[in-house]
Amino acid sequence: MSAPRPALFARCPASVRAVEVGPRDGLQNEPELVPAAVKVAFVEALAGAGHRHIEVASFVSPRRVPQLSDAEDVFRALRPREGVRYTALVPNEEGLRRALDAGVASIAVFTAASESFSQKNTGCSIAESLERIRKVVSRAAREGLRVRGYVSMAFSCPYEGPIAASRVLDVVDRLRALGVLEVSLGDTTGAAFPDQVARLLEDLAARHGGLAGFALHLHDTHRRALANALAGLLLGIEELDSSSGGLGGCPFAPGAKGNVATEDLVELLEGMGIATGIDLARQRDASAGIRAALAAAELKRRSTPGSPSGRAGGSRPGGR
Ligand code: HMG
Ligand code: MG
Numbered sequence: 313m314s315a316p317r318p319a320l321f322a323r324c325p326a327s328v329r330a331v332e333v334g335p336r337d338g339l340q341n342e343p344e345l346v347p348a349a350v351k352v353a354f355v356e357a358l359a360g361a362g363h364r365h366i367e368v369a370s371f372v373s374p375r376r377v378p379q380l381s382d383a384e385d386v387f388r389a390l391r392p393r394e395g396v397r398y399t400a401l402v403p404n405e406e407g408l409r410r411a412l413d414a415g416v417a418s419i420a421v422f423t424a425a426s427e428s429f430s431q432k433n434t435g436c437s438i439a440e441s442l443e444r445i446r447k448v449v450s451r452a453a454r455e456g457l458r459v460r461g462y463v464s465m466a467f468s469c470p471y472e473g474p475i476a477a478s479r480v481l482d483v484v485d486r487l488r489a490l491g492v493l494e495v496s497l498g499d500t501t502g503a504a505f506p507d508q509v510a511r512l513l514e515d516l517a518a519r520h521g522g523l524a525g526f527a528l529h530l531h532d533t534h535r536r537a538l539a540n541a542l543a544g545l546l547l548g549i550e551e552l553d554s555s556s557g558g559l560g561g562c563p564f565a566p567g568a569k570g571n572v573a574t575e576d577l578v579e580l581l582e583g584m585g586i587a588t589g590i591d592l593a594r595q596r597d598a599s600a601g602i603r604a605a606l607a608a609a610e611l612k613r614r615s616t617p618g619s620p621s622g623r624a625g626g627s628r629p630g631g632r
Contacts, residue, residue, distance in 0.1 A: 314585060323548040327587040329365065330574065331496070331527060331553045332358050334602070335386075336367040336401055337571055338559025340377050344609035346602075348385035354602045355386070358556065359396045361594035367420060367553075370401035371410040377563065387414035399460060403434060404444045408451055419452055421445045421492060422462040425479045428471035429464055429500070433564040442486050449490050461492035462529060466512065467504035470566055477512045481519060493525050496553055499540060501568045502533030506543035513547045527551035530572050532558055537572035538580055545586070552577060557599035575599060 317324065335355050339346065351369070358366050368390065374381035383400065390398060399418040400411045411419060423441040424430040430438045445461070452459050463483050468474045484495055497512065509528065517523050528544045530537040530553070541552055558573035578590045613619050 317585075320546065321584070324545045324584065324586060325548060325550045327550070327589075328545075328581050329527075329551040330363065330577065330581075330588050330590060331365045331367065331551060332363045332556065332574055333367040333529070333553050333571055334358070334556035334559050334574065334599075336370055336380065336399075337553075337562070338555040338557075338602075340370065340379050341561040341563050341568075341570070342379060342559060342606055344606050344613065345379055346605050346609050348382040348389060350602070350605045351382070351386045352389045354556075354598060354605070355390060355398070357594070357598035357601055359393050361598050362588070362590040364395055364589065365397045365399065367399045367401060370403075371407035371414075372401065372403050384410065384414045387411075387416055397458065399458075402448055405447050405451070408448045412455060416457070418458040418460070419448070420460040420462060420496075421448055422464060423483060423487070424464040424469075424498075424500075425475045425483050426465035426469035426472045429469050429565065432471070433464065433562070438483065442483075442490065445487070445492070446490050449492060453491060459492055460494040460496060461487045462496050462498050463487070464498040464500045464562075464565075466497040467499050467508050468501070470501055470503075477515045480512060481515060484516065484520075494527070494551075495525060496527040496529040496551070498529040499531055499537075500562050500565045502531035502537060504530070504540050505536065506539045509540045509543040510547055513544060513549065517547065523547065523549050527553060529553040531561065531568055531570065532572045533561075533567060533569040538576060541572060541577060541580070545581075545584075554578075556595065557603055559602065573599075 355368055369380050369383035369386050371383050397418050399420050400416045402408050402411050402419045434441055466480045530540050554574040554577045555571035556574045558570040560570040561568040575595050578588050578592055581588050
């Protein structure tokens with residue numbers, strides 16, 4: 313029998329739902345473009361490692377995020393798997409139309425708690441983004457899709473500084489009023505500290521009668537993502553987003569690095585006796601596979617005469 317939990321850990325959940333965002337959040341910010349077949353193999357490897365929710369791609373402007381412009385090809389090539397949810401990030405009605413054409417059954421919508429970031433990321437205010445989301449969610453409900461929502465810059469913003477919890481609570485209320493009941497709180501630039509995470513979660517729990525339906529989406533820019541995840545666990549959070557190998561970042565948030573690495577998170581959780589359902593060795597293989605594909609793509613580009621030696625165009629930090 314395992315030893316009883318220390319009192320400090322009493323509210324930690326027995327299991328955590330890990331949401332793997334590497335194929336979307338990870339690859340959207342990698343300089344190399346990888347072929348759709350490589351992305352499909354990556355997603356299949358993640359499902360094989362035990363992931364039950366994978367964010368596969370986004371249906372955004374291909375000019376702004378060229379890395380994911382083949383989202384249709386990726387979704388069409390994916391074999392459905394019993395119990396595995398493949399999600400697409402969708403910004404507007406056009407994105408939903410494309411996603412439905414590609415057979416997507418689960419979407420994620422996104423807004424922010426920072427007006428400046430909302431403008432940089434989506435070219436509209438928070439209120440306008442919520443109006444887009446209203447239209448997307450209303451059609452998604454008619455089509456029977458599952459919907460998740462993100463609130464970016466939930467702790468601080470590179471353009472606006474610290475974000476008051478009251479602003480996040482307000483955006484969460486507005487999302488929930490639209491029927492978005494699963495909400496992931498984005499530390500988009502990895503700037504949060506554990507006490508900030510705890511404060512926001514306490515406020516949310518007080519307002520919503522607990523943390524059911526909430527997730528943390530922690531970027532690891534300053535290597536605090538695991539500490540921030542632990543703060544969430546101590547308060548009972550049951551869903552955490554992560555990215556294989558810590559890939560990625562947000563092209564429209566200067567300096568943002570990848571999400572907390574899935575293998576680090578799984579190792580922490582399993583080591584603390586919190587079940588994830590993910591096979592760590594197979595997870596590491598999946599991360600190594602996509603890293604190798606990205607390295608091969610870089611080598612190929614550099615050795616191709618006349619090819620640009622810089623990053624993929626259109627999605628550099630701050631670029632539009
Ligand atoms: P818009 O309002 O049309 O404005 O798009 P725009 O000027 O930015 O549009 C650009 C072009 O995209 C136009 O075509 C549109 O027709 C077209 P062009 O004139 O260049 O020929 N367009 C589309 N094309 C394909 N699919 C669509 C679509 N919509 C418009 N769905 C939009 C608004 C939001 C779509 C655009 O600004 C955009 O794509 N932005 C990029 C957003 C993005 O992908 N950001 C990164 C993901 S969010 C994130 O990483 C944060 C998160 O991880 C959580 C966290 O970390 O906090 C989720
Ligand atoms: Mg993100």
